Amino acid sequence: MLSVETFETIEEAAGAVGERSRFMAGGTLLMVAVNYGNQGFDRIVRTSDRRLGEISNAGDRVHIGAGVTMAKVAASRDLAFLAPAARSVGGPAIRNRATVGGNLFAPHPYGDFATALLALDATVHWADGREEPIETVLQNRGQSIGLAAAVSVPRPQADEFRFLKVARVKPKGASVMALAAWLPKSAGRLENTRIAFGAMGATAARVKACEAALNGTNLDERGIEPALQAATEGLSPQDDALASGWYRREVAPIHLKRLLIPERRL
Amino acid sequence: MEKTALNFTLNGAETGVFVDAGANLLDVLRRGVGDQTPKYGCGQGSCGACSVLIDGELHLSCLTLAETVAGKSVETTAGLAGGPELHALQKAFIDGFAAQCGYCTPGMLMAARALLDSNPNPSRDDVAEAISGNICRCTGYEPIIDAILAAASGSGRRFG
Ligand SMILES: Cc1cc2nc3c(=O)[nH]c(=O)nc-3n(C[C@H](O)[C@H](O)[C@H](O)COP(=O)(O)OP(=O)(O)OC[C@H]3O[C@@H](n4cnc5c(N)ncnc54)[C@H](O)[C@@H]3O)c2cc1C
Ligand code: FES
Ligand code: FES
Numbered sequence: 001m002l003s004v005e006t007f008e009t010i011e012e013a014a015g016a017v018g019e020r021s022r023f024m025a026g027g028t029l030l031m032v033a034v035n036y037g038n039q040g041f042d043r044i045v046r047t048s049d050r051r052l053g054e055i056s057n058a059g060d061r062v063h064i065g066a067g068v069t070m071a072k073v074a075a076s077r078d079l080a081f082l083a084p085a086a087r088s089v090g091g092p093a094i095r096n097r098a099t100v101g102g103n104l105f106a107p108h109p110y111g112d113f114a115t116a117l118l119a120l121d122a123t124v125h126w127a128d129g130r131e132e133p134i135e136t137v138l139q140n141r142g143q144s145i146g147l148a149a150a151v152s153v154p155r156p157q158a159d160e161f162r163f164l165k166v167a168r169v170k171p172k173g174a175s176v177m178a179l180a181a182w183l184p185k186s187a188g189r190l191e192n193t194r195i196a197f198g199a200m201g202a203t204a205a206r207v208k209a210c211e212a213a214l215n216g217t218n219l220d221e222r223g224i225e226p227a228l229q230a231a232t233e234g235l236s237p238q239d240d241a242l243a244s245g246w247y248r249r250e251v252a253p254i255h256l257k258r259l260l261i262p263e264r265r266l
Numbered sequence: 267m268e269k270t271a272l273n274f275t276l277n278g279a280e281t282g283v284f285v286d287a288g289a290n291l292l293d294v295l296r297r298g299v300g301d302q303t304p305k306y307g308c309g310q311g312s313c314g315a316c317s318v319l320i321d322g323e324l325h326l327s328c329l330t331l332a333e334t335v336a337g338k339s340v341e342t343t344a345g346l347a348g349g350p351e352l353h354a355l356q357k358a359f360i361d362g363f364a365a366q367c368g369y370c371t372p373g374m375l376m377a378a379r380a381l382l383d384s385n386p387n388p389s390r391d392d393v394a395e396a397i398s399g400n401i402c403r404c405t406g407y408e409p410i411i412d413a414i415l416a417a418a419s420g421s422g423r424r425f426g
Contacts, residue, residue: 001268002288004333024331028311031329034288035309044288044331071323091399092377093317093324172398 002034006046010066013047014127014147021045023147025052025067026097028090029106052101052149055079062155063125066101066148070113073100081161082153085116085180088165091172101148104134105141108202108238112178114138115198116163117151118206119180125150138203160184164259166251168242175199176243177252179259183219190214195227195256200237200248209233210256224260228253274335276301277345285332292316292327295342303343303372307401314400317373318342324380326399343372346379354417355379362413366404373400378414388418 007013017023021043024030030044052067055076062078073079073086074095089098089112103113104124114134122134127147134151163180167173178198184191193214198204209230217223237248269284276299283298290309295301295318307313309328316327319341346353355378358364365371374397381388381396388396393414394407402410 002286004287004331027331028329031290031331032310034331035290035328046331090311091314092380092396093314093326093399094311096323096325097329171395 002042002044004044004046006048008048010047010049010052010127010147010149013045013049016045017145017147018043025099025102026069028094028098029102029110058152060154061152063150063152064100065150066099066104068100070095070098070100070103073113078155081156082113082116082163085113085163085165085178088112088163088178100151104137104148104151109174109176109199109240109242111198111204112165112175115178115196115204116161116180117153118204119163119182119194119196120153120156120161121182121194122151122153124148125152135206138205141203156182157184162259164255166255174242177237177248177255178204179252179255181256181259183214183260189216189218191216197232197235197252200232200235200252202236202238205235207231207233207235214260219260221261224257227260228257231256270333272333272336274337275339277341278339287333289332290328291318291325291330291332291335291340294332295327295340301342301344304376305369305372307369307373312401313370314373314377314397315370317376317400319376319380322380322383324377341376341379343375346375353379354420355382355414358413358417359410362409362416364405364409364413370400370402370404374402374410378417381414382418386418388415390415 020041022030022041024044024046052065054065055068055078056063070086070089074083089095103111118134124132124134124137127149161182165178166176175198177200180196182194193211195210196204196206210227213227213230231253232249237245239245269286272285273282281299283294285294292304295304304318304327305315307315311326311329317324318327320335321338346356355375377397377400393411
């Protein structure tokens with residue numbers, strides 16, 4: 001028999017999550033499990049904590065509550081750089097419900113927004129006060145215990161941050177792959193580049209060989225060639241109904257090139 | 267299974283119903299309250315047939331934990347017409363042959379209503395985006411997009 005409990009604070013909710021219980025944020029994934037009679041849990045834990053829905057500026061970073069929806073991100077002036085990633089998630093009704101926190105834990109091929117957060121080197125702020133780089137949160141998420149209260153990201157300069165989702169169905173469709181790039185420059189050359197792929201493995205992942213190949217180069221065809229060669233190094237794309245792993249690997253460099261050097265429309 | 271009381275406003279009318287823990291809003295609307303206009307297509311957020319407005323915002327009732335609408339306003343296609351006078355969107359759908367089997371229609375109408383409430387003069391792309399979470403297996407979408415644009419421009423035929 002299923003029970004639902006709503007706690008006032010995220011800390012209390014975190015304390016109530018255990019083996020047979022699941023935390024529900026927007027519920028776009030968890031309600032499917034409920035509707036289809038998933039036997040893996042019998043307790044739903046929720047919170048009415050308003051802090052989870054807040055977006056705030058703190059120095060050079062923006063804090064995004066884990067309960068902020070994709071629709072709210074897309075409408076936020078402070079988060080204009082993340083709007084394309086937020087708008088790429090589902091249709092309008094899904095975006096009115098799907099949260100930032102839930103996207104961190106969404107299984108393949110989902111996690112488009114997490115891909116953008118990964119390329120921005122986001123920090124995950126856990127409900128118990130711990131802070132952890134998103135990269136290790138994603139790598140260890142099978143085992144991660146606890147609730148995310150917020151994520152924080154640096155604010156990139158205009159045009160330094162780019163996002164691209166490749167889907168078969170437009171305007172809405174699950175990812176064949178998602179790509180995000182943070183391309184800071186120093187003296188005209190790329191520095192501290194971040195390249196992340198979504199739907200190219202169990203979770204979103206950075207491609208460090210590709211990042212290293214981009215650092216120190218100009219963003220032009222010749223400069224990016226070694227990075228394109230290394231585009232999928234370390235990634236293990238899966239076969240699914242949308243595309244085979246082989247296909248994903250083959251087309252990834254082409255989409256990365258389109259992200260790095262957007263084609264000029266004549 | 268233990269039931270809890272749930273009170274909300276449905277198409278402007280105060281509504282009370284007892285719900286099971288974990289029940290989704292679609293089930294409560296159809297079986298608990300008897301409003302059959304939101305449809306069950308998939309129960310997993312993929313088809314949009316169950317779309318409703320909650321406090322004016324578009325939501326999928328199959329993915330909405332029923333108890334989360336306590337004290338809120340829920341609107342369904344049953345509340346679109348004002349008595350015998352059909353809503354402009356309903357008229358435009360009839361005129362434009364935008365409903366064939368009609369299964370997707372209530373969801374399409376609610377998605378369109380949410381769009382026009384926030385953007386009364388949408389472009390064709392805006393409309394395509396607004397109904398992108400709603401699947402139609404009959405019409406090929408074009409008549410639906412045309413009908414929504416006709417309703418927005420006020421060019422739909424007037425009844426009554
Ligand atoms: C039709 C449809 C289309 C979709 N399209 C896309 C898409 O295009 N791109 C995409 O990325 N996703 C997509 N999704 C998946 C999903 O909607 C999103 O990933 C969403 O962001 C998940 O958030 P949620 O709040 O709904 O998660 P929930 O369903 O509430 O939770 C999902 C999981 O995350 C855990 N969780 C939630 N919040 C937290 C937290 N704060 N701390 C710790 N654990 C947490 C839950 O316990 C649960 O295990 C789609 C889903 C559907 C049904
Ligand atoms: S029944 Fe709700 S989206 Fe299909
Ligand atoms: S009219 Fe039949 S599914 Fe749309």
